[in-house]
Amino acid sequence: xxxxxxxxxxxxxxxxxxxxxxxxxxxxxxxxxxxxxxxxxxxxxxxxxxxxxxxxxxxxxxxxxxxxxxxxxxxxxxxxxxxxxxxxxxxxxxxxxxxxxxxxxxxxxxxxxxxxxxxxxxxxxxxxxxxxxxxxxxxxxxxxxxxxxxxxxxxxxxxxxxxxxxxxxxxxxxxxxxxxxxxxxxxxxxxxxxxxxxxxxxxxxxxxxxxxxxxxxxxxxxxxxxxxxxxxxxxxxxxxxxxxxxxxxxxxxxxxxxxxxxxxxxxxxxxxxxxxxxxxxxxxxxxxxxxxxxxxxxxxxxxxxxxxxxxxxxxxxxxxxxxxxxxxxxxxxxxxxxxxxxxxxxxxxxxxxxxxxxxxxxxxxxxxxxxxxxxxxxxxxxxxxxxxxxxxxxxxxxxxxxxxxxxxxxxxxxxxxxxxxx
Numbered sequence: 291x292x293x294x295x296x297x298x299x300x301x302x303x304x305x306x307x308x309x310x311x312x313x314x315x316x317x318x319x320x321x322x323x324x325x326x327x328x329x330x331x332x333x334x335x336x337x338x339x340x341x342x343x344x345x346x347x348x349x350x351x352x353x354x355x356x357x358x359x360x361x362x363x364x365x366x367x368x369x370x371x372x373x374x375x376x377x378x379x380x381x382x383x384x385x386x387x388x389x390x391x392x393x394x395x396x397x398x399x400x401x402x403x404x405x406x407x408x409x410x411x412x413x414x415x416x417x418x419x420x421x422x423x424x425x426x427x428x429x430x431x432x433x434x435x436x437x438x439x440x441x442x443x444x445x446x447x448x449x450x451x452x453x454x455x456x457x458x459x460x461x462x463x464x465x466x467x468x469x470x471x472x473x474x475x476x477x478x479x480x481x482x483x484x485x486x487x488x489x490x491x492x493x494x495x496x497x498x499x500x501x502x503x504x505x506x507x508x509x510x511x512x513x514x515x516x517x518x519x520x521x522x523x524x525x526x527x528x529x530x531x532x533x534x535x536x537x538x539x540x541x542x543x544x545x546x547x548x549x550x551x552x553x554x555x556x557x558x559x560x561x562x563x564x565x566x567x568x569x570x571x572x573x574x575x576x577x578x579x580x581x582x583x584x585x586x587x588x589x590x591x592x593x594x595x596x597x598x599x600x601x602x603x604x605x606x607x608x609x610x611x612x613x614x615x616x617x618x619x620x621x622x623x624x625x626x627x628x629x630x631x632x633x634x635x636x637x638x639x640x641x642x643x644x645x646x647x648x649x650x651x652x653x654x655x656x657x658x659x660x661x662x663x664x665x666x667x668x669x670x671x672x673x674x675x676x677x678x679x680x681x682x683x684x685x686x687x688x689x690x691x692x693x694x695x696x697x698x699x700x701x702x703x704x705x706x707x708x709x710x711x712x
Contacts, residue, residue, distance in 0.1 A: 297388040301344035305378040315340035324423040335430035450606040453599025458488035460596040478535035481542035544571035551577040
């Protein structure tokens with residue numbers, strides 16, 4: 291009776307962004323893939339997880355369905371040939387390794403930014419989709435709830451989730467600090483390159499939600515604004531927007547656009563008191579800091595914040611791994627008992643059948659009160675007979691020695707062999 295949990299994974303560690311984009315699945319596609327796996331394979335306890343950094347399918351089966359699942363992903367994405375993407379997938383077939391991988395992914399140990407808390411919410415959504423598709427059995431339910439509990443333990447007992455460990459996270463964290471006494475602060479994001487897009491994306495998880503986006507190519511600003519619940523403005527209005535903003539963040543190169551002290555002074559009285567320069571070359575004049583009540587932060591300031599947080603998180607990794615190892619040990623104990631449970635139930639049922647057969651011949655000659663007494667006595671005897679073998683089986687199970695005892699029990703009582711659904 292072997293546990294058969296597996297993981298098929300494609301991530302930033304082994305696949306370039308073009309390949310990750312090719313197989314990335316939105317919510318509808320994830321749900322469609324669940325339905326296809328249910329229809330075309332015998333896999334159980336299926337979880338489909340897809341983010342910007344990874345596309346993964348977890349499943350329980352004695353059979354290897356990796357080729358079939360990759361084909362189904364390709365069909366969902368609208369292409370038939372899989373030879374170009376297959377080499378980037380890793381198939382984790384050892385049960386314990388697949389369980390450990392899901393723990394590490396969900397808790398942020400496998401994230402590009404170590405300790406990323408967003409991934410757990412994505413795992414929770416994937417779990418909900420699996421449950422809705424009736425693809426989550428007792429094994430997956432127990433595993434995910436164990437992971438959620440472990441995440442709370444890591445949050446409460448370690449510094450693994452402390453601080454912002456990426457430039458984009460650290461930028462949003464800084465803006466939250468600077469504007470905490472403001473009512474509905476207006477934030478202007480200039481530029482929609484990778485870092486600008488990441489900052490806007492992270493603002494969605496922030497209390498700061500009045501974000502304005504300006505970019506030379508307006509349709510790019512509009513696309514990002516629609517994606518991140520922000521507001522796009524035309525580039526021609528960028529100086530007016532600088533005047534209106536409480537915080538200005540620039541991610542455009544300084545040789546393309548530059549916010550000088552002279553230009554800001556020309557605008558007269560302005561709202562802006564905080565300027566954050568994420569660009570290289572710099573696009574915000576450091577001399578702005580000489581203006582009254584005005585502060586300027588550059589990318590090095592932000593990186594220092596992120597580096598400090600990342601160092602704290604990295605230092606906490608051994609503690610996190612120890613907590614996960616303990617949680618996995620408890621989960622594996624439950625898994626082993628689940629494997630044994632069908633045989634124990636059969637054993638109890640077989641003895642109950644014998645009890646009923648033996649007393650059936652005598653009960654017809656007894657009165658109601660005597661029948662009740664005989665039923666009670668024989669059930670108590672049966673329970674005491676069953677108790678010791680069951681306890682010994684559970685103890686053997688914890689030692690990994692239950693297989694031989696189960697074989698003997700099956701032979702003695704003519705029990706049918708069943709595959710446990712775990």
